[in-house]
Amino acid sequence: MPRYDDVEVGQQLPTETQTIDQAQLIRYAGASGDFNPLHWQEEFAAEVSPTGGIIAHGMLNAGLVSRAVTAWAGGPEKVKRLSTTFRAPCPVDSRVTIGGEVVEMDAEERTATLAVWVELPDGAKVVDRRRSRAVVQLD
Amino acid sequence: MYADDTADIVAPPTFAACFTVIRGGVDLFDDPELGAHRSLVHGSQEYECHRPLRPGDVLVCTPWITDLVNRGRNDFLTLQVDCVDADRGEPAVTSRGTFIFFPDAEES
Numbered sequence: 001m002p003r004y005d006d007v008e009v010g011q012q013l014p015t016e017t018q019t020i021d022q023a024q025l026i027r028y029a030g031a032s033g034d035f036n037p038l039h040w041q042e043e044f045a046a047e048v049s050p051t052g053g054i055i056a057h058g059m060l061n062a063g064l065v066s067r068a069v070t071a072w073a074g075g076p077e078k079v080k081r082l083s084t085t086f087r088a089p090c091p092v093d094s095r096v097t098i099g100g101e102v103v104e105m106d107a108e109e110r111t112a113t114l115a116v117w118v119e120l121p122d123g124a125k126v127v128d129r130r131r132s133r134a135v136v137q138l139d
Numbered sequence: 140m141y142a143d144d145t146a147d148i149v150a151p152p153t154f155a156a157c158f159t160v161i162r163g164g165v166d167l168f169d170d171p172e173l174g175a176h177r178s179l180v181h182g183s184q185e186y187e188c189h190r191p192l193r194p195g196d197v198l199v200c201t202p203w204i205t206d207l208v209n210r211g212r213n214d215f216l217t218l219q220v221d222c223v224d225a226d227r228g229e230p231a232v233t234s235r236g237t238f239i240f241f242p243d244a245e246e247s
Contacts, residue, residue: 047178048177048178058180058181059156059184063156066152075149076152077149079152080188082188083184083186083235086180086181089180
């Protein structure tokens, strides 16, 4: 896990890329208890979805960010705050890129604040890096 | 996460979604005067983690509607859920979520 003295503004998390398929949305529905048919039923999604089709749970994308930050931080107990703003919808079968960058250090609290994001290949901001932050306790 | 070896397990930060987005959120639909409906998306979500969550924790979770504004055709509702230790009342996790309700297809 990173030590305060080894972290500086501008440091980036390892970038991850993955495809969010229908099976993952169904697994997330089961894990979270969020069975909104927007995430699995085409007929329902056609009526209410901002894209007209099935989209991923916002919290699934928050979870992808959370996993990346937790891995970097060295454990879930190191994450003090996680805020995510969901801007662009994430259609099923999207290829997403998950990333983060240290934007602020607090010497008194010994924490790092990271901008975090999930983006589509066209740059659409599923989790908007301008308004999404993680605060990590460092050693 | 497995239940048979729980000594050192700490919940991931977004695990709290299970009892702050879904359970806290479902309460919204129980109030007919509020008019919450299922044509909605999740706009943002924040977790303030006051302490690690572990298996066996018993939390009391209190949802609050802290803001409700109309912008254009949509309604933006902010839901805060304060989750505290059942024993001592000390804060464990605070959730703040924004939900965007589109015009209800059944009303329009």
